[in-house]
Amino acid sequence: MRRNAVLLIASRAIRSLAFGYLTFIVPLYLKSIGFSAVIIGLYFLVATISSAILVLISGFLGDMIGRRDALIIMSSLFIISMVIFSITNNKVLLFLTSVFGTTTGSMGGGGAGGGPVTPLQTSLLADNTELNERTRIFSLTTSISLLSSLLGSLISYAILSLGFSDLVLFRISLVLSIISLMLLVLISRDKPRIKSLSINDILPRRSSKPITRIAIAGSLGSLGLGMVTPLLPLWFRLFLNASEIEINEVYTASYVVSIILTLMARRIEVFMGRVRAISILRSISVFLFIVMALMPVFMIDAVLYVIRVTLYTITIPLRQSLSMDLMDENERARGLSITGLARRVPYGLGSTIAGLLMNYAEFSLSMVLGGGIALLDPILYYIFFRHYDDRSSQV
Structure with a gap:
């Protein structure tokens, strides 16, 4: 494996330590200091819109100045967010962290992805891997990231069990984000892909x-997932009466199972075909939201959630590898920015709808509707790309 790829994976792993608990800590923390479900939903709407704008900027910026330099710039935003969470509980300042777009998603089986660094990380990793090893490297990267998230979840479990506050976790996140940034500085600088600022050069026409x-x-899938995923910890807490530690245990279990099975992504790809695997596994994954809503018992929903996240996560390296194969090498960062924008805006809209429904004790309705809408994503994926499996099997 190339040195740059190792550094990218290490940086992501360090950052994922924090996201192992921020996924559920942020909405619960905001609730604990007085934010209503509607305001929390609005927070995620603003965060997702900001993330969408930053995602679009990041990919184009990466192809203009170099993907490594743009990744360093975008990673700095997470540091700013964690500084604010670490030093104050001022509601205005905390709400302002939503504009940095760095707290909207992680490895928790969401639909919006991991923020503005994602197009740059993925395209840089593709640049530093060979075509025949890409799925394996993406699978390994996802599993390592999940392992880090698991360790982060276990660390947070220990800290919460000892009676420490959420502020300790935010301060640990700050330290981790700085270390992650330092690793990115060691990556070799890459050349810009955009030769001029003309429309013909800027727009990714070959991959349109x-x-x-x-x-x-992706936009339909993320609209549905946005109606469920961001506020799911509140579903467990407010509707199913689970404690914060019990919720932590559920997320920890989802990481453990996902780590093991995601390493099998390449074998699943060979057995089922990349597109068929994505379509089938994601269809089952989002359908489980509907089942969870119809069976509102914590232990049952906890098991279903673990299965759901695992199936979703297995498809992440498959989908990344497919996107990299379909897009022109010099347009990957911009292409991922555009598809990221298409996912994040609907995701934010979905989270707002979820907040409104939760405020009226109708979150189960949001889960049913969201699951139904999200089913359109894997269905359309199969319709659009079903012939890809046939072509790849002939290579």
Whole structure:
């Protein structure tokens, strides 16, 4: 494995330590200091819109100045967010962290992805791997990231069990984000891909067809997932009467199972075909939201959630590898920015709808509707790219 790839994976692993608990700590913390479910939903809407704008900027910036330099710039935003969470409980300042777009997603099986660094990380990793090893490297990267998230979840479990406050966790996140940034500085600088600022050079024309199709499918999937995923910890806490530690245990279990099975992504790809695996596993994954809503018992929903996250996570390296194969090498960062924008705005809209429904004790309705809408994503993926498996099997 190339040195740059190792550094990228290490940086992501360090950052994932924090996201192992921020996924559920942030909404619970905001609730604990007086934010209503509607305001929390609005927080995620603003965060997702900001993330969408930053995602679009990051990919184009990466192809203009170099993907490594742009990644360093975008990673700095997470540090700013953690500084604010670490030093104050001022509601205005905390709400302002939403504009940095760095707290909207992690490895928790969401639909919006990991923020503005994602297009740059993925395209840089593709640049530093060979075509025949790409799925394996993406699978390994995802599993390592999940392992880090698991360790982060275990660390937070220990800290919460000892009676420490959420502020300790935010301060640990700050330290981790600084270390992650330092690793990125060691990566070799890459050349800009955009030669001029003309429209013909800026727009990713050679990859326009797959970008459009991925964006359409992803936008519907993220709208549905946004109606469930961001506020799911509150579903467990407020509707199913689970404690914060019990919720932590559920997320920890989802990481453990996902780490093991995601390493099998390459074998699943060979057995089922990349597109068929994505379509089938994600269909089952989002359908489980509907089942969870119809069976509102904590132990049952906890098990279903672990299965759901695992199935979703297995498809992440498959989907990343497919996107990299479909897009032109020099347009990958921009292509991922556009598809990321198409996912994040609907995700934020979905979280706002979820907040409103939760405020009226109708979150189960949001889960049913969200699951139904999210099913369109894997269905369209199969319709758009079903012939890809046939072509790849002939290579």
